Amino acid sequence: MIVTTMAEMMAQGKQPEVLFWVGAAGSYDDKAKKITRAFVKILQQANVNFAVLGTEESSTGDAAKRAGNEFLFQMQAMMNIEILNAYEVKTIVTCDPHSFNTFKNEYPSLGGKYQVFHHTQFIQKLIAENRLKIDETTLKGKRLTFHDPCYLGRANNEYESPRDLIRRLGVNLTEMKRHKSTALCCGAGGAQMFKDAEKGDKEVNVLRTEDALETNPQIIATGCPYCKTMMTDGVKFKVKESEIVVKDIAELIAEANHL
């Protein structure tokens, strides 16, 4: 796989159409790296002129902010903004709703003003511009349910773009009883991903997995690397991993298009 960095682009005197912000999960976490690679394959199939920051990318500071560390968040934000502005980045796409949210809503007042896309929105745009087609025969008829990421859904009111792509996959979508604005969190948000849960009688991801299992799915689709981890763990907890796969929409599209 060949991916160009912003530094390489600049050395060639070129400017990409969009910066792909990979994010920490997308760079390091094994399950999330699959999303990253799938999305890159989609971008390449659609001939999108994109670049990544590579080793110049750092944490957005989102997790620090949700944990209450405003100092660390703003430090990270200002360092990132310095780099992004130096490269004259105008458009950012990311597979991580948390990065999407903080770039879109929290960076502007610190001097980082970009057009920001969640990858499902960007893929939708590629389809609308006739640059990409989704093969609806590969996954036709599969039973699928979609778990709304909080930071895409409630946080930014984007419920439609992932569902639009799901419909194009030709699968049978069954919604969970809690979906869209009433969707239950996977349990990872608010920096919970990085700590043990407080004392309780159940893990949040198990409760959410139970919601999903009620729809009798073959595929649980998500649009967030953290949700993917939580739901995968939930399916394992329920010993259903031989029957149910948890995948990001980007992975499903890459699979449908045989990428």
Next chain:
Amino acid sequence: MHYLPNILFALALAVGLGFFAMNVRKLFRNIKLGKEVDRTDNKSERLKNMIKIALGQTKMVRRPLSGFLHVIVYVGFIIINIEVLEIMIDGLFGTHRIFKGVVGTQLYGFLIGTFEVLAILVLIAVIIFWTRRNIANIKRFLSPELKGWPKNDANLILYFEVVLMSLFLTMNATDIHFQEAGVGNIISQFLSPIFDGFTTENLHIIERSAWWFHILGILVFLNYLYFSKHLHILLAFPNTYFANLNPKGQFNNLESVTKEVKLMMDPAADPYATSTESTENQVPEKFGASDVTDLSWVQLLNAYTCTECGRCTSSCPANLTGKKLSPRKIMMDTRDRLEEVGKNMDANGGVFKDDGKQLLNDYITPEELWACTSCNACVEECPVNIDPLSIIIDMRRYLVMEKSAAPKELNMMMTNIENNGAPWQYSQQDRLNWVNED
């Protein structure tokens, strides 16, 4: 002596409204203890939200049963209040059913008929509400934070409504002229046979008593509001008007932090230089919130507006999985602490005297705060746009930035971000390794 009832009525009205004005003043003072936050923008959108959400009850009906019942009680409350206007005029000027002469018998009958139908619907709704709260084992009404006064408060409000509606219907049923006219007594005509054996004089006494208790009850209820969760009937309007309009995922960037971070990152800044602007004894601004006075006035308004319905808590992933966090309790605690601060000020000539307590630990524990996933389900659910999440985050900010009291794993996560730009301990040099892995 002829004017005695009028004088007594004017007196009761003055006392009732006077006390209410005092309560409202206290309410304003307490809310103003919060920090300034600008909500003067987007007036038309704010007005639209208020009309849609508070007046139009759009978020209430998302849960159809309780939403529908609430709309009945709400509409009943507003419309029957037209009757209260008549009662006030009658009371002050010694008239009887003054509106009848003004709008004509037919229209008057239609109005009173509507009130009577609403009154009976309200009675039915209130009985169902009481059953839901006390018998139906609905989880959100059984939470620990509702034990004691909150539960009694809720029931008391329902009893109030039962009494007020019954008095209204009794008043109409025992009004001989009104019953004889036979227009608008849709419900009360079925109640009047109960009083068949009574003399005209006794009927008149019952009618007058019902009339008096009805209006006095309303005045008492008005003054009960300040001490009750029921304040929402007034505050829902300003609360929805001043609510946050930004995307729910957007948390505010603390300006005090921005200043310091900019200074830290400015290579030209001299870290040892003393600022010429700041005076010697200036107390550095506190980061985050440990007490109610660190919160914004909108957050404090939120706390007074909360009517403890618990829709937030019933949708909170932490609460649903048995954790201590309950967004409703966050709001109740904030209000209770604010009330405590207010009473402290009342007792000390308007100045707060340190009582050794604060919102953090004495009311809200770190265990509750750290259980939040910041998923915004509570904010989304609230029928009047209360934002418990913002209080949780402000209190986390205090714990982390003032007390360095984050859970150990989160401290590790933050150290990793500082050292290698990722929440995990991976080298930044490995950021692009995924390109070559298949």
